Structure formats: C-alpha cells, structure tokens
Amino acid sequence: MKNTHAKIGTALALALMLSACARNNNAAPSPTPGQTTAAPTPAAGVTGTSFDNWGSYGYTLTNNRHVPFKEITADNVKDLGVIWSADLKTLDPDVKNGNQCYPVVVDGVIYVTTAGNQVFAFDAVTGRTIWHWKPSAEQAANFAKAGIVANRGVAVGEGKVFMLAVDNSLIALDQKTGELVKMIKLSDYIDGVTLENGYYETTAPQYYKGNVYIGSSGSDNGVRGFVAAFKASDLTPAWESPFWTVPPKGQDWLATSKFQGGGAVWNPVAIDEETGLMYFATGNPAPDFYGANRPGDNPHTDSVVAVDAMTGKLVWARQEVSHDMWDYDAAASPMIIEATVKGEKKKLVVEGGKSGLWFAWDAATGDEVWKGVPFAKIDHSQKVSGGTIGYPGVLGGENYAPETYDPATNYVLIPGIEQPSLYKSAKSQDEAATPDMPGAAAFGTSTGEVPNAETYGTITAIDVGTGKQAYQIKTKDPQRGGLTSTDSGLAFYGELDGKVNALDVKTGNVVWTFQTSGNNVQAAPSIFRVDGKEYIVFTTGGPKPKVHVFGLGGDKTQGPAGTADTGGAHSAQ
Amino acid sequence: MNKTVRRGLILLAIAAAAAGFGPRPEAGAQEDALRGHSAQEEAARGQIELEQTKFPVRAWRSDGSHLVSVKGRLTLGGQPVAGAILEAGRGRSGIRTGEDGSFTLLVDRSLIAYTPVRVASVREATIAGRPLGRAEAERLRSAASAFSVFHPIEVTGTEPSETEAGMVKVHARIVSEAGDRISFFRVDKYRIAGRVTDAGGRPVRDAVVWIDRDGGEGFAKSTPTDRDGRYEMYYWPEEEAANLTVVVGPRRYTLADGKTLVLPRHTSVDLRIRLPGEGTAIADKPPALVCTTAKGAMYSGLLAGLDVPPEVPYTVTLPDRDGRFVLTVPKDVWERRPAFFETRLTKFVGREKVLKAGDALPVGFVQPGDRDPRVTASVAGGSGGSAEAAGRPKRH
Numbered sequence: 015m016k017n018t019h020a021k022i023g024t025a026l027a028l029a030l031m032l033s034a035c036a037r038n039n040n041a042a043p044s045p046t047p048g049q050t051t052a053a054p055t056p057a058a059g060v061t062g063t064s065f066d067n068w069g070s071y072g073y074t075l076t077n078n079r080h081v082p083f084k085e086i087t088a089d090n091v092k093d094l095g096v097i098w099s100a101d102l103k104t105l106d107p108d109v110k111n112g113n114q115c116y117p118v119v120v121d122g123v124i125y126v127t128t129a130g131n132q133v134f135a136f137d138a139v140t141g142r143t144i145w146h147w148k149p150s151a152e153q154a155a156n157f158a159k160a161g162i163v164a165n166r167g168v169a170v171g172e173g174k175v176f177m178l179a180v181d182n183s184l185i186a187l188d189q190k191t192g193e194l195v196k197m198i199k200l201s202d203y204i205d206g207v208t209l210e211n212g213y214y215e216t217t218a219p220q221y222y223k224g225n226v227y228i229g230s231s232g233s234d235n236g237v238r239g240f241v242a243a244f245k246a247s248d249l250t251p252a253w254e255s256p257f258w259t260v261p262p263k264g265q266d267w268l269a270t271s272k273f274q275g276g277g278a279v280w281n282p283v284a285i286d287e288e289t290g291l292m293y294f295a296t297g298n299p300a301p302d303f304y305g306a307n308r309p310g311d312n313p314h315t316d317s318v319v320a321v322d323a324m325t326g327k328l329v330w331a332r333q334e335v336s337h338d339m340w341d342y343d344a345a346a347s348p349m350i351i352e353a354t355v356k357g358e359k360k361k362l363v364v365e366g367g368k369s370g371l372w373f374a375w376d377a378a379t380g381d382e383v384w385k386g387v388p389f390a391k392i393d394h395s396q397k398v399s400g401g402t403i404g405y406p407g408v409l410g411g412e413n414y415a416p417e418t419y420d421p422a423t424n425y426v427l428i429p430g431i432e433q434p435s436l437y438k439s440a441k442s443q444d445e446a447a448t449p450d451m452p453g454a455a456a457f458g459t460s461t462g463e464v465p466n467a468e469t470y471g472t473i474t475a476i477d478v479g480t481g482k483q484a485y486q487i488k489t490k491d492p493q494r495g496g497l498t499s500t501d502s503g504l505a506f507y508g509e510l511d512g513k514v515n516a517l518d519v520k521t522g523n524v525v526w527t528f529q530t531s532g533n534n535v536q537a538a539p540s541i542f543r544v545d546g547k548e549y550i551v552f553t554t555g556g557p558k559p560k561v562h563v564f565g566l567g568g569d570k571t572q573g574p575a576g577t578a579d580t581g582g583a584h585s586a587q
Numbered sequence: 588m589n590k591t592v593r594r595g596l597i598l599l600a601i602a603a604a605a606a607g608f609g610p611r612p613e614a615g616a617q618e619d620a621l622r623g624h625s626a627q628e629e630a631a632r633g634q635i636e637l638e639q640t641k642f643p644v645r646a647w648r649s650d651g652s653h654l655v656s657v658k659g660r661l662t663l664g665g666q667p668v669a670g671a672i673l674e675a676g677r678g679r680s681g682i683r684t685g686e687d688g689s690f691t692l693l694v695d696r697s698l699i700a701y702t703p704v705r706v707a708s709v710r711e712a713t714i715a716g717r718p719l720g721r722a723e724a725e726r727l728r729s730a731a732s733a734f735s736v737f738h739p740i741e742v743t744g745t746e747p748s749e750t751e752a753g754m755v756k757v758h759a760r761i762v763s764e765a766g767d768r769i770s771f772f773r774v775d776k777y778r779i780a781g782r783v784t785d786a787g788g789r790p791v792r793d794a795v796v797w798i799d800r801d802g803g804e805g806f807a808k809s810t811p812t813d814r815d816g817r818y819e820m821y822y823w824p825e826e827e828a829a830n831l832t833v834v835v836g837p838r839r840y841t842l843a844d845g846k847t848l849v850l851p852r853h854t855s856v857d858l859r860i861r862l863p864g865e866g867t868a869i870a871d872k873p874p875a876l877v878c879t880t881a882k883g884a885m886y887s888g889l890l891a892g893l894d895v896p897p898e899v900p901y902t903v904t905l906p907d908r909d910g911r912f913v914l915t916v917p918k919d920v921w922e923r924r925p926a927f928f929e930t931r932l933t934k935f936v937g938r939e940k941v942l943k944a945g946d947a948l949p950v951g952f953v954q955p956g957d958r959d960p961r962v963t964a965s966v967a968g969g970s971g972g973s974a975e976a977a978g979r980p981k982r983h
Contacts (some may be wrong), residue, residue: 250680251678263770
C-alpha cells in the first residue's frame with residue numbers, strides 16, 4: 015500500500031508544480047473553520063472547490079462544536095440520508111473493534127482514526143479512500159500492552175496530520191499522501207512516559223501556531239499527569255518543560271504515597287487564539303478511591319487549568335472536586351464561549367465533570383461565574399454491606415463526551431450518564447494498591463456494579479445567562495459521544511445502539527432519529543460543507559467500526575437495530 | 588583545526604599545566620563542566636556561563652515555585668554572542684541568546700538530574716552584529732556547561748569495618764529540606780511470571796495472561812509470551828479472588844467452572860499454565876495450573892552510590908526514612924574522596940528476603956548514568972564543601 019501512495023504522491027507533485035504559483039502551501043495558516051477557501055488547487059481527485067472545514071477536534075480551538083450553517087433545519091431534517099459509508103475493517107482487517115474518533119475535515123478530506131491507530135483520508139463527498147496509513151506490525155504488536163486501544167482523532171496543520179498512538183508515540187503524516195514524516199517516542203523527551211509505567215494515549219492532539227499540544231491517559235494507573243507542546247516542524251519540544259499537573263511521587267501531597275498522583279489530561283485542550291491562553295481539564299488523583307496517603311485538596315486534579323500556550327506557564331487553575339474519592343475526573347475538554355451572563359457579554363471557560371456538576375469561569379481570571387450546577391443525580395448517602403452506592407458512578411456525570419454551545423439560545427447542552435456504582439473503600443494503602451502493571455487499570459480499590467440499577471442517559475440544557483437548567487431529556491442509553499449544534503437550531507448526537515438523532519436546541523424535542531447500520535456511537539459528529547452543501551459525519555464502533563456521512567437527499571434506508579455495548583467502567587479512557 | 592592553531596593550543600595547555608591551572612586529574616568530568624575553563628582557554632573558546640549551576644532539590648509546589656529561572660551568557664573570546672541556539676537536555680525547546688549574549692533557562696528543582704548545556708546551532712549567531720567565521724563557529728560549538736539538581740549529602744562518620752579488613756564503613760545522609768519527604772528505594776511491586784504451554788507441554792508464543800479481580804475493577808495483563816512461552820507482569824497482590832484468562836489470538840481460555848485464583852500477598856509468584864487440548868477451560872490444579880511463591884520484587888526510588896569505576900567493590904545500603912545510609916568501601920578508595928552520585932532507579936532484585944532500609948545492595952548493583960548528578964559530600968558539622976551545599980559554583 016505504501017508504494018501505491020508514493021506513486022500517487024509523485025504524480026500529484028508534478029501536477030501541482032504548475033499551479034504552485036497560485037497557492038503558497040507553506041504559508042497557509044492552520045485551517046480555519048468557516049473559511050471558504052475561495053480557489054485553492056485541491057489535491058487531484060478531491061471533490062469540490064469550496065470548503066467550510068471542521069478544522070480540529072471541537073470545530074475551532076475553542077471547542078464549541080457549533081457551526082454557522084443553516085441548510086439542514088427542523089423542517090427538512092427528515093430528508094437526511096446516508097451519502098456514503100465505509101466499513102473500516104473491510105478496508106483493513108487489522109482495524110480493531112470500537113471507535114471514538116471525532117473526524118477532522120479539511121478542504122474536502124475527512125481524516126478518521128481507528129482503534130489500533132490507523133488513519134484514513136476519505137474524499138468527503140464520495141468516500142473514496144485517498145490514502146491510508148497504519149503502524150507497522152511490529153509497532154502494533156506492542157499495543158496489546160495498553161488496556162484501551164481507542165483513539166479520538168487527529169490534528170491538521172502545516173501540511174501535516176498529527177496523531178498520538180496508544181504506545182505513547184507522536185506521529186506526523188504528510189497531509190496529502192499519508193506518508194510518515196516523523197514519529198517520536200514521547201519518552202525520549204518526557205521522562206517515564208511509557209506503557210510499562212501505565213501511560214497510554216487515546217486523545218487527539220491540537221495544532222496551534224506551529225505547535226502540537228498533547229496530554230495523556232493513565233490516571234487510573236497512577237501515572238503523573240502532564241500536558242506538553244512539540245514543534246509541528248520537527249516534533250522537538252516547544253516548551254522549556256512539560257507542564258506536570260501533580261507533584262512527583264514522594265513530594266508535596268504525595269509525600270507518603272506509593273503512587274504517582276494522576277491528574278492526567280486525556281482529552282484535547284482548548285485554546286483562545288485571541289489571548290494565547292490554553293485550557294485543559296484534568297483527571298482524578300491516584301489512587302482513585304483511597305485517599306489517606308494523598309492528603310489535602312490534591313490541587314490540579316479534577317480541575318480546569320489555564321496556561322500560556324507558547325510557554326506552558328500556569329495562569330490559573332480551578333478545582334471541581336477536592337480530594338476526590340469517587341473517580342470524578344474533569345474528563346471532557348473545556349469550551350471557551352462568548353456568552354451572555356445576567357445580561358452581560360462575557361468570555362467564559364466551561365466544563366462539566368464526571369461529578370455531575372457543571373462550572374463556568376471567567377476565561378481571563380478564572381473567577382467563578384457559575385459554580386457546580388448539577389446536571390446528574392448526586393447522592394452518596396446509601397450505605398450497603400460492602401460499601402456505598404454512589405451517584406454519579408465511575409462513568410460520571412459527563413464522561414469524555416463533549417458539550418456544545420448554541421449562541422442563539424445561549425444554552426450549553428451536556429451529554430450525561432445516569433448509572434450508579436458500588437464503591438468499596440480500601441482500609442489501607444496496600445489494599446488500595448491493586449493489580450497495576452503495563453497499561454492496566456489500578457483502581458485503588460474496587461468499584462462494582464449496582465445490581466438492577468436503572469441506567470440511562472440525559473441531555474441537559476443549561477441557560478448560561480441564569481446558570482439554571484432550561485430542560486433535561488432522558489435518553490435510552492448513557493450519552494457517550496457528545497453533541498454538535500448548528501445555526502439552524504439543531505443539535506446532532508448519536509447513541510450506543512447506533513442511532514443518530516437531531517434535537518431542537520430550544521425545546522429539547524427530538525426531531526429526527528435514524529438507525530445507522532453501525533453500533534455504539536461513541537463520538538460526536540463533525541459538520542462541514544463542500545460547495546455550499548452541508549454534510550454530517552459520524553463514526554460508529556462495536557465489532558464493525560464504520561464512518562457514515564449524511565446529507566439532504568441521501569439514502570434513507572435504515573440499518574438493523576443495533577445493540578448498546580457499554581464496556582468496562584474505564585474502557586472509554 | 589589547522590596545525591598552527593593546534594600547536595598554539597598545546598603550548599597554552601602546557602603553560603597552563605605548569606602554572607597549576609587546568610582541570611585536576613582526579614576530579615570527574617562533571618566537575619570540569621561545572622567549574623568552567625581556565626583563563627587561557629577562555630580566550631580561545633566559546634563559553635557558556637550560568638549564574639548558578641548547582642541546585643539543591645526543592646520539593647514540588649503547585650504554585651510552580653520549584654521552577655527557577657537562571658540567567659546565563661554565551662561568549663566567544665569574552666565577546667557576547669547573539670542569536671545562537673543552546674540545548675539543555677532533551678526535554679525542552681532550544682534557548683536563543685539575546686543581543687548581549689544573555690539567555691534564561693528554567694530549572695525544575697523538584698527532580699534530581701545532571702543536565703549538560705551545549706550549543707546546538709550557530710547558524711544565525713552574530714558577534715557585534717556580524718556573522719561568525721568558520722573557525723569562530725567551531726570554537727563556539729565546543730562551548731559547554733551543565734547544571735545539577737541534587738540532594739546534598741553529608742558524611743556523618745567513618746570507622747574501619749569490623750568484619751572486612753581494609754574496608755571502611757562510611758555513614759552518610761541524603762539531606763532534604765525540613766518537611767520534604769523523599770521516596771527512597773523500596774519494594775514497589777511484585778512479579779507474576781511463568782510459562783504458558785499447550786496441552787503437549789510445548790511453549791505457546793504471543794499469549795497474554797490476564798488477572799482481574801473477581802470483586803470489582805482492577806486487572807493486570809502480562810507481556811506477550813516469548814518463544815519459550817515466558818511472560819511477566821508486575822502488580823500489588825490483594826490476597827483475594829482473581830479471574831485468570833489467557834488470550835492467544837482469537838481464543839480466550841479461562842479457569843474451569845467459574846473458579847478463581849487466590850494470589851498470596853507480599854510475594855512474587857511463578858504461575859505455570861498449561862492450556863487444554865480441547866475447549867477453553869483451564870483446570871485449576873496441576874498440571875494445568877501450578878502456582879508457587881517466587882523470590883524477588885521490583886524496587887523503585889532514590890539511591891546514592893559512589894562515583895567510582897564499576898570494578899571497585901563497595902556496597903551501599905538502602906537509605907532509611909531520614910536518608911541515612913552506609914557504604915562499605917576499600918580504605919584507599921575512600922581516602923581519595925570520591926564523589927557520590929544520586930539516581931532514581933526501578934529495578935528487579937531477585938533476593939528471597941525483601942530488602943528494607945539498612946540492608947545492603949549487591950556489589951555493582953547500581954551504576955551512575957549520564958544524567959545522574961554527582962555530589963561532593965560535606966562533612967557533618969565540619970568545614971569544607973559548604974559551597975556545594977549552598978549551590979554556588981566554584982570558580983578559579
């Protein structure tokens with residue numbers, strides 16, 4: 015496969031040389047969503063000439079997941095159908111089960127990653143595979159050491175596509191050909207970031223001003239959380255030091271701990287391009303459920319942190335849950351929104367945690383605007399033999415599934431999970447130090463399922479102006495993917511049984527539902543335009559991971575009823 | 588470098604040696620880098636000066652006050668060099684020198700390290716506004732410095748060994764600031780290891796052994812078995828029921844009849860598994876499953892040792908909670924006042940008995956690496972060496 019791509023690459027290069035004067039590739043800034051690229055010279059074979067991109071994980075670096083498109087409305091949404099879909103395992107049998115990819119769409123190309131870290135570049139309109147990259151068999155054999163093999167997507171910038179592989183490598187591919195430009199081991203630059211130490215990567219990187227920003231997974235394995243920046247040009251460090259969220263083992267609040275502190279940043283960062291401030295959400299302190307040897311608040315865990323994007327210097331940090339005993343990560347990426355609060359326009363950073371509480375802070379100062387607005391059942395009072403029944407459970411609240419902000423209604427929509435867990439406390443640190451090894455999850459002590467507990471999902475609309483719930487709807491299964499909204503007042507989301515839906519943002523009414531041929535929508539859709547036509551791309555997981563692109567007038571044949579696969583408590587990390 | 592220049596430098600070096608300047612033969616390479624070069628060499632070479640090169644550890648604080656900005660200057664023949672890029676270890680971005688040759692770099696004082704500082708690029712370097720000539724660039728590129736973050740060490744007493752002739756026992760202490768705790772070398776995890784074979788006793792390759800707790804979350808997964816069927820994993824046992832699974836390609840083998848495995852606490856184990864010829868149920872007794880206690884454990888944490896060649900036979904004990912440790916070292920080696928080194932080590936020790944504070948590690952157990960800081964110990968309550976403890980670089 016690699017040879018074929020090399021040939022295509024050469025042909026492209028020849029074709030483009032003639033039009034090189036018309037477009038200066040290297041000077042192109044990172045793709046701006048909403049920017050209609052007027053007359054670019056698209057790669058030979060890409061359909062369309064004008065593009066409204068979904069340029070990064072959350073649409074723009076503010077992670078609002080809101081597009082200014084109006085073509086698809088509540089009135090015509092029933093005309094949505096499948097324009098094309100792709101079965102990833104048919105394209106490559108080494109693709110692993112499951113998919114949590116948030117597609118990135120740039121200039122007519124949809125970039126999708128798979129479990130097992132393959133990357134596909136599809137023609138956005140026809141679904142033709144333009145290029146495909148996969149790790150070598152040797153590298154892929156190592157992936158088994160990590161507990162989870164999911165991947166949430168790529169970043170695109172400077173003519174390259176960036177992805178983190180689960181074995182803690184950072185990979186840069188040529189955007190046009192998919193050829194490997196460079197791969198580095200994070201452990202060569204950041205001390206100890208290896209599978210053996212419990213680190214692994216599922217997050218999508220972000221590209222901004224010549225840098226690629228990354229965090230990591232592994233809080234549950236007791237790793238030391240961090241965020242780091244690498245130069246997009248050569249993948250060498252861009253900061254003087256990684257930003258460590260917690261002390262090293264044996265220092266400060268970890269003085270008597272056997273463990274590293276956790277606080278991993280396992281979802282993509284948000285960046286305010288006007289101020290150069292970068293915001294990220296941090297995971298739980300380790301060990302999750304035994305806190306005696308990590309006294310105090312355990313600052314910077316379960317928090318939202320603001321740093322200077324160019325230096326990594328701390329600006330402010332606000333904690334959602336202090337001295338967490340319930341695994342209540344601030345999991346989902348924060349959003350930066352310009353919202354109206356009590357009649358006044360403000361720039362806020364908002365985040366909903368696994369704790370079931372939603373927060374809004376002043377973006378510049380971190381001053382509290384809305385503190386701990388509940389969107390899930392919160393109760394830890396039920397003691398049973400064996401432990402405590404806790405609401406939310408270890409899945410949350412809000413897991414990694416991201417929110418969306420709709421400026422017209424001034425609502426934030428939160429994807430929620432209602433599923434309690436049985437928390438059994440360890441009596442000593444030894445008991446808390448449970449099976450911990452390469453890539454495994456050491457949860458400190460045990461949590462179990464609550465038998466016969468009602469499990470479902472919610473979508474909650476919070477009115478940012480008042481800090482109160484505008485409404486909350488129930489969904490059949492926990493919300494694991496997240497939402498994306500449009501200027502026409504619709505919010506799109508998928509479910510674990512493979513259905514995709516649209517709801518009216520103002521009222522919460524579900525106005526469209528479609529059974530895809532896939533299972534387990536565990537990511538939110540990306541919405542983009544080619545030549546003015548609006549498309550919605552979803553990925554689905556389960557044993558047959560797929561990509562589905564919807565548009566008005568597409569094929570309305572529904573798939574067979576799918577089955578929800580909730581997976582283990584931490585399978586989504 | 589052409590012959591004339593080389594001859595000139597040789598003469599300078601001879602002159603320098605005769606005048607008593609230049610590096611002391613017994614001091615280590617790290618000390619040289621930290622001390623800087625002699626006056627004569629300064630004239631010819633590029634020089635990286637740092638306002639401070641030795642940093643006692645300061646424990647991490649969430650406000651970032653363990654990070655300190657250090658000023659420095661890059662010169663060539665005493666003249667400031669602008670626009671050069673310096674490199675200080677692998678984990679950070681390049682540092683550009685300003686118009687007056689100055690630069691700042693950030694030192695993380697929370698973790699021990701020896702970090703060399705070198706000139707990475709002179710492509711855009713200038714002196715007094717003009718770019719460098721080739722010879723100048725060469726000389727600038729050879730500029731080197733380093734900084735060290737370390738725990739001060741003090742020697743609290745020495746005495747001849749009672750049991751070994753010609754050896755002395757050196758009592759020393761790794762010093763930390765009041766209230767700061769150090770994570771010393773201790774048992775960190777135990778090992779489950781063994782072999783997976785098929786029904787005929789032949790080794791099975793690329794099998795992954797899983798252990799997950801029956802009573803809730805938490806699991807351990809092994810490295811894939813090698814060609815001899817061997818695997819290993821490191822964990823902290825609970826002495827409670829665990830499910831055993833072996834995954835070979837698409838096949839999952841589990842214990843028969845919903846049985847569970849109880850792994851004993853505080854010990855490593857050898858777990859040999861023979862997969863069934865038919866079906867996927869592993870019987871929970873020999874010869875299908877044989878579990879015996881095994882010796883050894885994985886240790887992790889801070890250790891100190893002596894900066895001496897690997898063949899020097901000395902032993903060092905695990906530091907206690909207050910950082911106290913004991914070296915047993917040949918008298919003549921000790922009399923030459925070797926430097927210590929500090930390192931954070933994670934290593935399997937295959938001893939029957941669990942090693943605790945005060946127990947001696949085997950000879951040659953820990954060797955210093957390039958990034959481990961060397962530390963000149965001070966004598967407790969005595970004179971000398973205080974410059975090290977205060978972190979001021981020695982200059983000649």
